[in-house]
Amino acid sequence: MYHLNSFFAGIGGFDLGFEKNGFKTEFLCEINPFCNEVLSTHWPDAKRAEDICTVSPEDIPHAEVWCGGFPCQDISVARGASQRLGLDGTRSGLFYQFAALVEEKKPEVVVIENVGGLFNSNGGRDFGVILQRMTSMGYAVAWRLFNSRYFGVPQSRPRVYLCCWKEDPAKAMRVMFDEAGAHKTANERKDFITEASAADAYPKVPKVAYCLAATSGRHTGTDWSRTYIVCDDGVRRMTPKEYERLQGFPDFWTLPEGYDVNDEDTDTLRYTAVGNAVSVPVVEWVAKKINHELKAKSSLFSDAYAKEYVPEFAKQQWVLGAFSDVDYTDTSLTHKWPKAGIAWENRYIGGNVAPTPQNPIESSLVDIVEHDRVSRKYYLTPNAAEGILRRVDNQGRKLFGPLRTALEIEKRKK
Numbered sequence: 317m318y319h320l321n322s323f324f325a326g327i328g329g330f331d332l333g334f335e336k337n338g339f340k341t342e343f344l345c346e347i348n349p350f351c352n353e354v355l356s357t358h359w360p361d362a363k364r365a366e367d368i369c370t371v372s373p374e375d376i377p378h379a380e381v382w383c384g385g386f387p388c389q390d391i392s393v394a395r396g397a398s399q400r401l402g403l404d405g406t407r408s409g410l411f412y413q414f415a416a417l418v419e420e421k422k423p424e425v426v427v428i429e430n431v432g433g434l435f436n437s438n439g440g441r442d443f444g445v446i447l448q449r450m451t452s453m454g455y456a457v458a459w460r461l462f463n464s465r466y467f468g469v470p471q472s473r474p475r476v477y478l479c480c481w482k483e484d485p486a487k488a489m490r491v492m493f494d495e496a497g498a499h500k501t502a503n504e505r506k507d508f509i510t511e512a513s514a515a516d517a518y519p520k521v522p523k524v525a526y527c528l529a530a531t532s533g534r535h536t537g538t539d540w541s542r543t544y545i546v547c548d549d550g551v552r553r554m555t556p557k558e559y560e561r562l563q564g565f566p567d568f569w570t571l572p573e574g575y576d577v578n579d580e581d582t583d584t585l586r587y588t589a590v591g592n593a594v595s596v597p598v599v600e601w602v603a604k605k606i607n608h609e610l611k612a613k614s615s616l617f618s619d620a621y622a623k624e625y626v627p628e629f630a631k632q633q634w635v636l637g638a639f640s641d642v643d644y645t646d647t648s649l650t651h652k653w654p655k656a657g658i659a660w661e662n663r664y665i666g667g668n669v670a671p672t673p674q675n676p677i678e679s680s681l682v683d684i685v686e687h688d689r690v691s692r693k694y695y696l697t698p699n700a701a702e703g704i705l706r707r708v709d710n711q712g713r714k715l716f717g718p719l720r721t722a723l724e725i726e727k728r729k730k
Contacts, residue, residue, distance in 0.1 A: 323384035333599025440651035456485030464595035468677035494674035520546035530591030533583030556586035564596030701726035
């Protein structure tokens with residue numbers, strides 16, 4: 317059995333995905349009190365820490381794999397340009413504490429996850445800092461943007477994953493890429509407005525949900541880009557249980573003992589925790605390949621091997637002098653990073669690779685929504701319906717057809 321240490325552990329998405337593939341969680345580091353209660357419920361015997369800034373290397377047990385989805389709040393494009401501080405921010409800047417611990421302990425494999433905005437945060441300099449830092453410690457880094465919707469959960473959730481393998485670019489590459497190339501995607505936008513349920517059946521939902529957000533248990537009608545469910549008696553938000561399912565967690569995963577399932581404050585804690593989590597099925601895919609590579613022998617790595625293994629790189633050229641020769645703290649510097657690539661020593665190669673595994677797992681939103689009646693607290697008021705419609709029209713957006721019709725009906729109830 318292999319072992320896992322989890323940093324910025326949240327509600328244990330990395331740990332659940334890795335444990336399904338032959339790993340045991342040895343260490344959990346998480347500062348959020350509610351998330352810690354969730355972790356205590358599911359991993360009562362794992363060694364624990366709260367603030368990564370107070371963790372010393374001696375506190376951390378041995379594990380072949382470390383994982384960490386450091387906070388995205390300063391990187392996400394949802395913050396707006398003025399608040400998007402990137403790695404200069406107090407929360408996303410915790411990457412540096414994580415990297416310092418990695419340098420002290422040098423685990424075999426490090427897995428990092430974050431929002432797609434990491435590629436262009438601070439003009440691309442932040443992603444350069446991460447690659448520079450990891451390669452300077454002797455890690456080969458393979459990175460790729462994945463979308464959860466192709467891994468068995470009907471949610472469009474693009475996230476960048478990095479597999480950093482100590483002194484072994486071939487293994488890092490084989491974890492993140494399929495040898496025959498990625499499955500090519502079609503029109504991704506249409507599934508947001510294509511009905512998944514039968515014409516005369518309720519609930520009515522599109523095939524794919526928008527990306528889940530860390531949100532409140534209360535709704536004011538200010539956000540059109542959430543996924544709403546059309547029922548025969550109104551329009552409602554998704555429940556916390558549906559949130560869990562959309563991220564690949566079991567039902568009630570985020571309901572520790574002592575919390576009231578009917579309380580709105582509990583809902584807020586659950587929505588926020590799940591909205592900040594990793595998608596478990598994507599982690600499972602990565603963990604399965606890491607398990608295989610830990611058992612496999614090392615192999616020689618060459619430029620030709622990389623281009624042969626990843627067909628999307630066949631016509632690309634290695635960029636030399638990309639790390640030790642570049643000062644990514646220079647604020648005049650900008651860099652456009654590819655959505656997939658391999659970095660090793662002082663060079664990288666990258667290109668456009670679809671955010672899918674070679675064999676995508678189909679899923680549909682209608683299969684995960686609750687078909688029984690839910691509490692009326694999840695239903696939209698006429699004022700909320702009016703607010704959503706107003707924002708949709710002001711921004712020239714197109715809504716899922718049955719949702720538009722149902723919101724118009726609710727609006728007229730004012």
